[in-house]
Amino acid sequence: MSAPLLDQLIAALRILPGVGPKSAQRMAYHVLERDRERAAELARLLAEAVEVIGRCESCRDFSQDPLCRVCQSSGRERSQLCVVESPADRLAIEQATGFRGLYFVLLGRLSPLDGIGPQELGLEHLGQRLAAGEISELIIATSATVEGEATAHYLAQLARRHGVQPSRLAQGLPLGGELEYVDRGTLSHAFGSRAEVPR
Amino acid sequence: MSAPLLDQLIAALRILPGVGPKSAQRMAYHVLERDRERAAELARLLAEAVEVIGRCESCRDFSQDPLCRVCQSSGRERSQLCVVESPADRLAIEQATGFRGLYFVLLGRLSPLDGIGPQELGLEHLGQRLAAGEISELIIATSATVEGEATAHYLAQLARRHGVQPSRLAQGLPLGGELEYVDRGTLSHAFGSRAEVPR
Ligand SMILES: [Zn+2]
Ligand SMILES: [Zn+2]
Numbered sequence: 001m002s003a004p005l006l007d008q009l010i011a012a013l014r015i016l017p018g019v020g021p022k023s024a025q026r027m028a029y030h031v032l033e034r035d036r037e038r039a040a041e042l043a044r045l046l047a048e049a050v051e052v053i054g055r056c057e058s059c060r061d062f063s064q065d066p067l068c069r070v071c072q073s074s075g076r077e078r079s080q081l082c083v084v085e086s087p088a089d090r091l092a093i094e095q096a097t098g099f100r101g102l103y104f105v106l107l108g109r110l111s112p113l114d115g116i117g118p119q120e121l122g123l124e125h126l127g128q129r130l131a132a133g134e135i136s137e138l139i140i141a142t143s144a145t146v147e148g149e150a151t152a153h154y155l156a157q158l159a160r161r162h163g164v165q166p167s168r169l170a171q172g173l174p175l176g177g178e179l180e181y182v183d184r185g186t187l188s189h190a191f192g193s194r195a196e197v198p199r
Numbered sequence: 200m201s202a203p204l205l206d207q208l209i210a211a212l213r214i215l216p217g218v219g220p221k222s223a224q225r226m227a228y229h230v231l232e233r234d235r236e237r238a239a240e241l242a243r244l245l246a247e248a249v250e251v252i253g254r255c256e257s258c259r260d261f262s263q264d265p266l267c268r269v270c271q272s273s274g275r276e277r278s279q280l281c282v283v284e285s286p287a288d289r290l291a292i293e294q295a296t297g298f299r300g301l302y303f304v305l306l307g308r309l310s311p312l313d314g315i316g317p318q319e320l321g322l323e324h325l326g327q328r329l330a331a332g333e334i335s336e337l338i339i340a341t342s343a344t345v346e347g348e349a350t351a352h353y354l355a356q357l358a359r360r361h362g363v364q365p366s367r368l369a370q371g372l373p374l375g376g377e378l379e380y381v382d383r384g385t386l387s388h389a390f391g392s393r394a395e396v397p398r
Binding site: 004005006008009012013015016017018023025026027028029030031032033035036038039040041042043044045046047048049050051052053062064086087088091107180 | 203204205207208211212214215216217222224225226227228229230231232234235237238239240241242243244245246247248249250251252261263285286287290306379
């Protein structure tokens with residue numbers, strides 16, 4: 001028996017990950033009771049973000065410009081390319097390690113049963129970057145899941161076809177774990193002790 | 200090194216209760232990756248809600264109309280008035296009990312140290328409703344916290360001054376517990392076995 005608009009808002013909040021009916025309700029009441037000005041600002045930013053933010057032409061990370069800030073930067077080491085599954089994974093590596101190279105963001109991992117193949121992950125574009133000759137090491141930072149490993153295997157083969165050395169984060173990652181949720185220390189250690197992929 | 204707009208969105212999401220830096224980041228990536236259309240809809244509803252939703256003139260609950268749907272309804276028992284601290288508490292009682300009377304929503308509880316007195320809770324308006332003579336029972340459903348009890352004490356005195364019988368939810372509520380989070384069974388039982396407030 002709440003106001004219809006309020007019901008709609010509560011339902012809409014549930015698109016956010018981890019938000020169930022109870023917390024959606026609490027969120028709606030909270031912003032109406034205490035924080036209307038900042039809620040209006042959130043609404044404006046959300047509308048603008050989904051409108052404006054696209055993909056970086058070079059690394060496929062989220063970007064409001066054709067090239068993201070990392071790819072634009074003149075201070076990055078262009079001979080190392082680190083492949084990650086998601087923007088969150090890229091951010092985790094950026095924050096946990098001293099890596100100063102470039103990235104490639106898959107936004108997913110190979111999963112033939114779900115119709116996600118090399119094309120969906122932009123691997124043709126990755127192949128072109130590898131072919132260009134600037135990259136000497138492809139650091140494969142996909143997650144330690146079955147699909148992440150299959151993706152890593154595919155990427156290692158792709159790198160070798162272009163004469164690029166593939167490496168894989170050390171198996172300090174907890175097995176089956178999502179890279180994004182690994183603690184900084186573990187992630188930093190695994191990144192530092194990455195190994196060449198044996199033939 | 201994310202796009203500035205994305206950083207702003209992640210920061211803005213933290214106004215939502217229970218959302219820390221990590222989950223704000225996950226939410227932003229999630230809507231950008233998977234659900235832009237529904238995220239735009241959420242942005243629209245949020246902007247409209249904070250603009251349009253005010254307070255019901257009669258019960259002070261959230262409402263986009265001058266009178267909320269409960270107060271407008273001809274099917275409610277107008278001799279019973281239930282006082283709750285928040286819209287969430289009102290909804291919890293509505294869903295857990297068979298109560299068919301009307302409500303009064305304090306949006307808070309007496310807390311002199313925080314500058315929250317009878318005026319901030321609209322108790323003058325409540326006094327006018329009690330004085331109008333239509334109400335025979337004031338059901339006090341404030342929470343079982345120290346401030347909730349102090350508020351209940353004040354409300355009971357206010358009711359008696361207007362010749363209205365105050366009652367209080369039975370002490371089946373867990374002590375110190377927030378009413379909103381009580382399970383339905385406990386809440387329903389406590390509501391059903393409410394007792395007259397002894398003099
Ligand atoms: Zn980029
Ligand atoms: Zn009302």
